[in-house]
Amino acid sequence: MKDLRRVLVIDDEAPIRKLLRVTLEGNSYHVIEAHNAQQGISMAASERPELILLDLGLPDKNGLEVLREVREWSQVPIVVLTVQDSDEDKIAALDGGADDYVTKPFSVPELLVRMRVALRHSVGAPEKTEFKSGPLVVDIPGHVVKVSGQEIKLTATEFNIVKVLMKHKGKVVTHRMLLNEIWGPNSVEHTHYLRVYVGAVRKKIKLDEATPELISTEAGVGYRLLDLD
Template identity: 80%
Template sequence: MKDNVRRVLIIDDEISIRKLLRVSLEANSYHVDEAVSGQEGLQMAASQRPEIILLDLGLPDKSGLEVLRELREWTQVPVIVLTVLDSDNDKILALDGGADDYVTKPFSVPELLVRMRVALRHSQGVAEKKDLKSGPLTVDLPGHTVLVDGEMVKLTATEFNILKVLIKHKGKVVTHRMILNEVWGPNSVEHTHYLRVYVGALRKKLKTREDIPEVIVTEAGVGYRLLDLD
């Protein structure tokens, strides 16, 4: 296998989806392995050691959430969930269970490729860097400083902590529960109204001019995503 080819494992029982993904991914320098059941997917994840996994939630032998839980017992390989289930609860369960992102079927192949690139970058230690960036935004975690287009922006301690959670997971959806747990603690995971107020204030501070793009987007009913604008 060539050095620049990334290995992806598709765990999906729909042959049409696997065929579409194989053609699209191989055209974009991915090596594709396929599994048609949860158990086969777990075995191939262990034997083939993919760099990223595309996981369907509706598998014939066990749920995708169960497969995800078993994967997370031994690996942090990026997992993007593919699902026809469009309820907020399904997305939240997948994300809280350790998925890096989700894409709802039918999906846009270009969007999926972008999500995969973001997940792969994140897995390579983005969160370990001192300076974290997204477009005009630069955050120095140790120094607790935030710059927008090179200009200092003053944030409250709570606003900074919310931004820190989002930027550590840049490009990924972070659920309300995950943010509330990290910023306020486990006893506050139901207080989403607090979070909406603080995120609204944070957005205003980060948009220092009209031409500055929004970097925090809302995933309705689920959480927030800090865009990967690099």
């Protein structure tokens, strides 16, 4: 028998999850449920769904933040399913990486069509959740950094620096790009922030003399995480 396509439903409303489960399982989908943002992000990584139905009004974190975090490492099709129907909400979701937007209350036939279209446009390659360079391994959804198999404790800001550099490994990441990604557009001139945090990261990932230097400074421009693979 053909394997059922796996759909992750991230919604805090139990009646909606039940409706979607009954509807989708009746149309040959396998349904996985998450009732809040953090559980949804974790399950997106561990369960490897082929499509995500995402509510924006989650109790612990805005759905747009979930969308942004998942898009950092995954191109899984995401259909936003929410009561928020303003043009601004739709634009924010689509700009944030959503494949489509369906408002509640929704028509089941319309939802199924939108899902089929999103699945047709999806890339079939397996998703990558771990990024490596030499002894450095970064698990983005798990927020885990390891050097030579040893987990390194980083602050949230330090992890974000490593994440951005790793996603562009081998390339120079400018001060402006790092500052904008981590602190926002109002901080793009504060390069002293980076010197302090990058220095702290370098110390933490340099376990001993045998560990290679992984972050190089491009004077006056930015930083580069070396591609050692």
